[in-house]
Amino acid sequence: MNPHVIVIGGGTAGMEAAGRLARAGMSVTLIEKGKDLGGHLRDWYHLFPDRRSSDEVLEYLKGQISHQNIRLLTGQQVTGFIHKGNEFTVSTGNGDTINGDALLLATGFDLFKSERKEEYGYGIYENVITSADLEAMFRKKEVKLVSGKKPERIGFLHCVGSRDEKVGNIYCSKLCCVTAVKQAIEVKKIFPASKVFCFYMDMRMGGALYEELYKEAQEKYSVGFIRGKVSEVAVNINNRLVAKVEDTLVGRPLKMELDMLVLMAGMEMSEDAVRLAKETNLQMGENRFFKPADHHFGTNMGNVNGVFYAGACTAPLNITETISHARSAVTEIVNYLNTGRK
Amino acid sequence: MEKFGFSLTKARVIDYDANDRSIVSYILEREPSLNLCIECGCCSAACTTGNFTGFSLREIHILLKRGENDLVRQKIRKCMLCGKCILVCPRGVNTRNVVFLAKQAFTKNEGYEF
Amino acid sequence: MKQEENTRVWRDYQKEIADDHFFYVRSCIRQSFFPGSEQFFLQLMRDVLGKDVYENPSHTTCTGIGYHGDVVPFSTIQTVVARHYALMKESGYKNVAVSCVTSFGIYTEILETWKHFPEELEKTREFLYKATGREFDLPENVAHTSDIIYKFRDEIAARAKYPLVNKLTGEPLRVVEHIGCHYSKMFPKYGVGGAEFPQVLSGMVESWGGQIVDYPERRHCCGFGFRQYLVQANRGYSLSNTVKKFSSMKPYKPDLVITNCPGCNMFMDKWQYTIKEMEGLTYGENGESIPILTYEELAGLVMGRNPWDLGLQFHMVQSEPLLRKMGIEFDPSDKFKTKDGRQMPIPENLINS
Numbered sequence: 001m002n003p004h005v006i007v008i009g010g011g012t013a014g015m016e017a018a019g020r021l022a023r024a025g026m027s028v029t030l031i032e033k034g035k036d037l038g039g040h041l042r043d044w045y046h047l048f049p050d051r052r053s054s055d056e057v058l059e060y061l062k063g064q065i066s067h068q069n070i071r072l073l074t075g076q077q078v079t080g081f082i083h084k085g086n087e088f089t090v091s092t093g094n095g096d097t098i099n100g101d102a103l104l105l106a107t108g109f110d111l112f113k114s115e116r117k118e119e120y121g122y123g124i125y126e127n128v129i130t131s132a133d134l135e136a137m138f139r140k141k142e143v144k145l146v147s148g149k150k151p152e153r154i155g156f157l158h159c160v161g162s163r164d165e166k167v168g169n170i171y172c173s174k175l176c177c178v179t180a181v182k183q184a185i186e187v188k189k190i191f192p193a194s195k196v197f198c199f200y201m202d203m204r205m206g207g208a209l210y211e212e213l214y215k216e217a218q219e220k221y222s223v224g225f226i227r228g229k230v231s232e233v234a235v236n237i238n239n240r241l242v243a244k245v246e247d248t249l250v251g252r253p254l255k256m257e258l259d260m261l262v263l264m265a266g267m268e269m270s271e272d273a274v275r276l277a278k279e280t281n282l283q284m285g286e287n288r289f290f291k292p293a294d295h296h297f298g299t300n301m302g303n304v305n306g307v308f309y310a311g312a313c314t315a316p317l318n319i320t321e322t323i324s325h326a327r328s329a330v331t332e333i334v335n336y337l338n339t340g341r342k
Numbered sequence: 343m344e345k346f347g348f349s350l351t352k353a354r355v356i357d358y359d360a361n362d363r364s365i366v367s368y369i370l371e372r373e374p375s376l377n378l379c380i381e382c383g384c385c386s387a388a389c390t391t392g393n394f395t396g397f398s399l400r401e402i403h404i405l406l407k408r409g410e411n412d413l414v415r416q417k418i419r420k421c422m423l424c425g426k427c428i429l430v431c432p433r434g435v436n437t438r439n440v441v442f443l444a445k446q447a448f449t450k451n452e453g454y455e456f
Numbered sequence: 457m458k459q460e461e462n463t464r465v466w467r468d469y470q471k472e473i474a475d476d477h478f479f480y481v482r483s484c485i486r487q488s489f490f491p492g493s494e495q496f497f498l499q500l501m502r503d504v505l506g507k508d509v510y511e512n513p514s515h516t517t518c519t520g521i522g523y524h525g526d527v528v529p530f531s532t533i534q535t536v537v538a539r540h541y542a543l544m545k546e547s548g549y550k551n552v553a554v555s556c557v558t559s560f561g562i563y564t565e566i567l568e569t570w571k572h573f574p575e576e577l578e579k580t581r582e583f584l585y586k587a588t589g590r591e592f593d594l595p596e597n598v599a600h601t602s603d604i605i606y607k608f609r610d611e612i613a614a615r616a617k618y619p620l621v622n623k624l625t626g627e628p629l630r631v632v633e634h635i636g637c638h639y640s641k642m643f644p645k646y647g648v649g650g651a652e653f654p655q656v657l658s659g660m661v662e663s664w665g666g667q668i669v670d671y672p673e674r675r676h677c678c679g680f681g682f683r684q685y686l687v688q689a690n691r692g693y694s695l696s697n698t699v700k701k702f703s704s705m706k707p708y709k710p711d712l713v714i715t716n717c718p719g720c721n722m723f724m725d726k727w728q729y730t731i732k733e734m735e736g737l738t739y740g741e742n743g744e745s746i747p748i749l750t751y752e753e754l755a756g757l758v759m760g761r762n763p764w765d766l767g768l769q770f771h772m773v774q775s776e777p778l779l780r781k782m783g784i785e786f787d788p789s790d791k792f793k794t795k796d797g798r799q800m801p802i803p804e805n806l807i808n809s
Contacts, residue, residue, distance in 0.1 A: 118650065118651075118652035118653065119652050121652075124653070232675060234670075234671070234672040234673070234674065234675075235670065235672070236671075236672050237671075237707045237708060242672045
């Protein structure tokens with residue numbers, strides 16, 4: 001009989017890994033808590049750096065998992081697992097148990113809940129939205145203010161929920177800078193006459209073609225970049241947002257009216273994964289993501305033999321990195337199962 | 343002041359919406375490379391004038407973009423137009439031309455003589 | 457502002473406010489500048505709501521002005537506050553009701569300090585015992601008196617004679633609420649509604665029929681400071697902050713401002729006179745200034761108390777325009793009379809009068 005691998009999480013990492021495991025001869029059960037596969041990718045419109053449609057990647061992933069060795073369990077929440085020797089038993093919310101030889105956690109991330117940064121008034125002020133809300137508007141092809149009017153000035157606020165001790169996240173979510181630049185370009189394409197500003201602490205454009213995208217935003221779209229984190233948002237009598245920020249490169253406070261402010265929500269370890277980690281004694285790092293066995297050679301493993309990790313449950317990762325990380329997890333699992341499970 | 347022994351303090355805030363950005367618009371139409379500045383400060387570090395006065399081309403770029411024209415008008419007189427800043431700029435901004443165009447815009451729009 | 461969402465935010469910050477048996481500590485400056493406020497608080501609590509509120513004659517200043525003015529060291533103020541807790545213990549009370557926002561901040565800050573640095577608590581116990589022979593317990597509940605009025609806001613609304621409605625137009629009065637910084641900016645969890653969207657005053661205003669003005673500088677400090685205004689030459693800084701707030705609220709044509717802090721109330725009131733004299737600027741409608749009321753004074757007006765008994769005539773900005781809007785009957789000739797009917801001197805150049 002083929003070894004049986006249980007993959008928890010049906011987003012990018014879980015789908016890619018399940019497909020690769022199946023083709024490597026494993027029998028796979030892919031468990032997803034939602035009713036559909038695809039995770040956050042389903043909510044996204046275009047991907048950086050080349051603005052490829054996220055649907056294309058979804059199609060690719062669906063192709064990956066169409067394999068006879070993969071059993072899909074959607075709409076099922078994993079509540080815990082136990083292991084006896086080298087055998088794992090996973091239990092789900094509706095009382096089922098599934099036995100397997102190895103476990104792959106691909107539980108992904110939660111977007112930071114932007115209402116926690118109360119000073120920005122997300123949910124209180126109309127037209128303060130998140131990066132995810134904007135993607136949803138892009139998907140519906142309906143980018144507009146609550147009044148239905150076209151925005152004339154749009155701000156993107158970097159590092160919402162990232163690099164912020166006040167919300168308990170000192171890490172950088174890494175993707176928000178490039179997402180802001182990508183979204184700024186999208187917005188300028190829809191509203192060429194608008195003016196777009198990014199409020200940033202540092203521009204962290206470290207991926208392939210990111211810096212080129214940044215330059216394109218400046219060169220073709222005149223996107224303005226203001227170094228400073230917005231401290232407070234209010235609404236004035238004309239129902240326009242007013243952002244307070246320090247223009248740190250001038251060394252003076254700056255006040256600016258905006259029609260729309262997009263909060264670049266960071267990434268956090270998913271709440272469900274935190275619960276699972278606590279119940280099953282899987283170690284988490286200071287950033288609460290799963291703690292890798294080794295930062296160079298063991299990012300797919302943790303502290304329990306036979307439990308593997310893939311994707312953004314280990315750290316903020318982009319789609320490219322998530323797919324690579326899922327593939328390396330497959331290599332590790334195959335190696336583990338073929339060499340005496342040590 | 344006489345009556346109370348103190349007076350109002352002028353706010354330091356840059357009021358973006360109250361400021362006039364006609365000068366920077368004039369420059370950007372003719373020298374769009376100004377948009378490419380990433381505020382690295384290389385121009386200011388290389389600057390002959392900046393080593394002996396408070397002149398900073400990096401700062402001038404932002405002040406122009408924010409519409410803080412009074413400060414720019416007064417500061418750009420210090421530039422010696424040597425062009426070293428262009429040589430070092432990693433983004434290819436034609437920094438010297440920005441100064442030229444700023445002076446031109448102030449003269450055209452405001453009749454200001456340098 | 458989406459009201460239902462605003463409600464969601466402040467629901468996350470509901471503090472426990474004691475229901476009865478309060479050890480009341482007064483403010484240093486409120487008794488001079490807004491003398492009717494504390495008096496009405498006591499009347500309301502005792503005579504209307506039937507609560508037990510106790511004042512101890514040995515209570516002193518908390519020394520907050522000196523502490524924030526850099527002349528009273530932290531160990532001294534801790535000992536002074538500890539003495540108040542000792543008076544409370546001796547009188548058999550466990551709930552402290554603090555009239556002043558500065559004091560409230562200090563009481564809270566000191567309790568938090570003792571929680572995190574127990575050695576400071578032990579040191580303070582020793583200082584107090586050596587100095588006075590007294591011993592103290594930590595309070596079970598610390599509430600600012602605006603918390604208490606907030607808690608009983610609906611009881612006040614049920615007795616409202618003059619709700620916050622403009623009788624001439626039928627529209628709700630436009631009310632600016634201003635929260636003292638030390639109410640919740642230091643410890644958002646100890647303020648009703650937290651620090652960004654505090655509910656303590658807006659909850660009262662809404663309960664009494666008014667409409668809250670959400671203006672851009674709503675969360676900005678009044679500029680009071682301590683060191684900042686103690687030195688005359690620095691007062692321009694303090695004034696400029698207040699002017700920044702008034703300029704921001706002016707387009708909304710507020711009918712009144714309600715505050716919960718003695719300093720804010722005093723400065724927002726008196727700086728309106730200063731800026732009018734200095735620059736000729738006013739911030740109310742029709743060239744008038746905006747009446748600045750304490751929450752007790754406003755509660756008193758709503759409940760139909762005589763404005764002169766509430767001490768409104770002792771403000772720099774007079775309240776007559778507001779009284780007319782609310783439809784409150786008042787006798788101008790009683791304004792500066794003593795309780796036994798003798799005429800006091802009438803100040804010249806009263807603003808809004």
